[in-house]
Amino acid sequence: MAKITLDEAQTEAKSLRKKLDKWAEDYYSKDAPEVEDHVYDQNYNRLLELEAEFPEIVTPDSITQRVGGQVNSDFSKVEHEIPMLSMGDVFSKEELKEFDQRMQKLVGHPVAYNVELKIDGLSLSLEYTDGKLTRASTRGNGSIGEDVTANARYIKDIPQVLPEKITTEVRGECYMSKEAFASLNKERDEKGEAVFANPRNAAAGSLRQLNAQVTKKRDLSTFIYTWVNPPKDITSQHQAIQEMSKLGFHTNQTGKKLSSMDEVFDFIDEYTKKRDSLAYGIDGIVLKVDELSLQQELGNTVKVPRWEIAYKFPPEEQETVVRDIEWTV
Ligand code: NAD
Numbered sequence: 001m002a003k004i005t006l007d008e009a010q011t012e013a014k015s016l017r018k019k020l021d022k023w024a025e026d027y028y029s030k031d032a033p034e035v036e037d038h039v040y041d042q043n044y045n046r047l048l049e050l051e052a053e054f055p056e057i058v059t060p061d062s063i064t065q066r067v068g069g070q071v072n073s074d075f076s077k078v079e080h081e082i083p084m085l086s087m088g089d090v091f092s093k094e095e096l097k098e099f100d101q102r103m104q105k106l107v108g109h110p111v112a113y114n115v116e117l118k119i120d121g122l123s124l125s126l127e128y129t130d131g132k133l134t135r136a137s138t139r140g141n142g143s144i145g146e147d148v149t150a151n152a153r154y155i156k157d158i159p160q161v162l163p164e165k166i167t168t169e170v171r172g173e174c175y176m177s178k179e180a181f182a183s184l185n186k187e188r189d190e191k192g193e194a195v196f197a198n199p200r201n202a203a204a205g206s207l208r209q210l211n212a213q214v215t216k217k218r219d220l221s222t223f224i225y226t227w228v229n230p231p232k233d234i235t236s237q238h239q240a241i242q243e244m245s246k247l248g249f250h251t252n253q254t255g256k257k258l259s260s261m262d263e264v265f266d267f268i269d270e271y272t273k274k275r276d277s278l279a280y281g282i283d284g285i286v287l288k289v290d291e292l293s294l295q296q297e298l299g300n301t302v303k304v305p306r307w308e309i310a311y312k313f314p315p316e317e318q319e320t321v322v323r324d325i326e327w328t329v
Contacts, residue, residue: 001049009054013062016047020063028069030087031205033197037283039246041089050258052082053286064303067142074210075146078137084171086303087143087286091326093265096287100261106306113287115236115267116255118310119223119310120200120281121175122207124148126158126224131165133158138208142303150212170244172224173250177279180219199281204244221244221280224249237291257290268311276315284312 003316004012023040027033031280033040050223051058054192058065067086071077090096103111125145127135136152137145152158155174181199184206188195206218227240234240238257245251254271258264268285274280289295289307 001053005216006054006057009050010057010259013047013054013057019193020044020047024063024068024138025070026219027201027206029072030157031196031208032194033201033203036315041091041312043203067139067303069138069140069142071140071144071146072208075148075208078125078135078145078147080125080137080140080143080145082120082169083142083147084125084139084299085300085305087197087308089260089284089312091312093261093268093311095224096264096311097261103298103307104290104327106298107289110259111229112257112259112266112290112293114241114290115264116254116286116288117271117278117282118284118286118312119173119175119252120198120283121173121223122200122204122284123208124152124170124174124222125171125228126152126171127169129164129167130254133160133190136210141170146208148207151207151209151215153206154212154216155222155311164247166325168230169228170224170249171226171228172222173204174207174220174222175237175280176200176206176220178219178281179279184218195207201313204297222250223252223280225251225255237292237295238290240292272313284310286310310326 020040020043021111022033023033025038047079048064051062051064067084072132090099100111121224123139125139126133133152134149136149136158137147139145153160176199178199181196181202184202185195195319196205203220206220207213208214224244229246230240230243234243236257240256241255243252243253258267264287270310271282271285287309289298295305295307297298298305300306
């Protein structure tokens with residue numbers, strides 16, 4: 001980082017926070033982003049860089065210290081007993097190697113990862129009581145989410161009743177397929193209505209509806225990837241996905257348990273090529289320490305689990321990340 005003074009860093013950080021808060025509001029609350037994700041990410045990473053260089057400028061309400069979303073006050077609120085967190089991200093293989101080295105150092109031995117596609121949608125929690133779906137909620141601000149139970153009843157791949165009478169919670173991604181997105185936008189365009197910027201925003205705008213009849217007309221899907229309170233005999237993320245699938249959840253079966261970074265890089269290269277041909281949008285690859293006991297041991301920061309990281313793909317149209325961007329203050 002070019003040398004700057006504490007005062008300059010303070011001023012720049014303040015301006016970045018203002019900009020990022022506004023963009024996050026447009027993205028999370030209005031489901032209508034004003035800028036592309038990579039622009040948000042570049043500004044966010046600049047703020048991280050400044051706060052790392054000058055820790056004294058970190059404020060508790062900085063976007064780097066909290067989950068970005070907000071709760072629409074028109075929805076009933078749901079308190080997440082176990083917070084729904086965000087995820088750390090990296091933009092290069094070099095940074096992934098550093099993540100792996102950090103994990104190995106923290107646990108004291110080599111680590112296996114469950115490597116999954118990062119689905120471009122919004123997180124959804126599903127709670128079951130005695131095998132019946134009793135509550136569905138969005139991530140919201142991580143601690144408090146929005147109650148979207150009525151809406152989730154209209155998502156076809158969400159089991160309303162499980163084959164076993166268990167009381168449990170799973171989490172995953174609610175998304176809209178590329179086909180459903182194209183057809184929804186075509187229909188909206190023909191009616192003279194505003195079109196959605198991308199499938200992620202279309203999914204969020206379709207799930208977060210006070211009138212569940214609107215959700216009913218939208219073709220939403222889910223990929224479930226987290227079992228919040230799995231039975232004791234489930235010891236790994238890879239196993240959890242297979243077992244949730246047996247319970248009837250729609251899971252993504254492309255995930256692989258991998259033990260070396262070379263295998264992880266091959267997986268990344270494979271899906272960088274296949275990305276466009278998938279029926280749903282992905283914006284990266286997620287590495288999760290596979291062993292659940294190690295995840296527990298590694299724990300979370302205020303914002304992200306320490307045991308997982310997202311490798312984000314470069315922006316689709318603009319292949320090169322702008323490094324000499326002018327950071328306006
Ligand atoms: P994130 O979306 O980058 O990553 C965390 C989320 O990934 C999780 O909450 C989960 O919903 C999702 N996910 C998808 N597949 C997953 C899998 N297999 N396993 C686990 N989780 C999976 O983080 P965030 O905090 O939700 O959002 C930050 C990102 O949102 C930014 O990096 C930026 O790209 C975007 N954003 C864009 C704007 C904008 O204006 N364009 C504004 C705010 C945020």
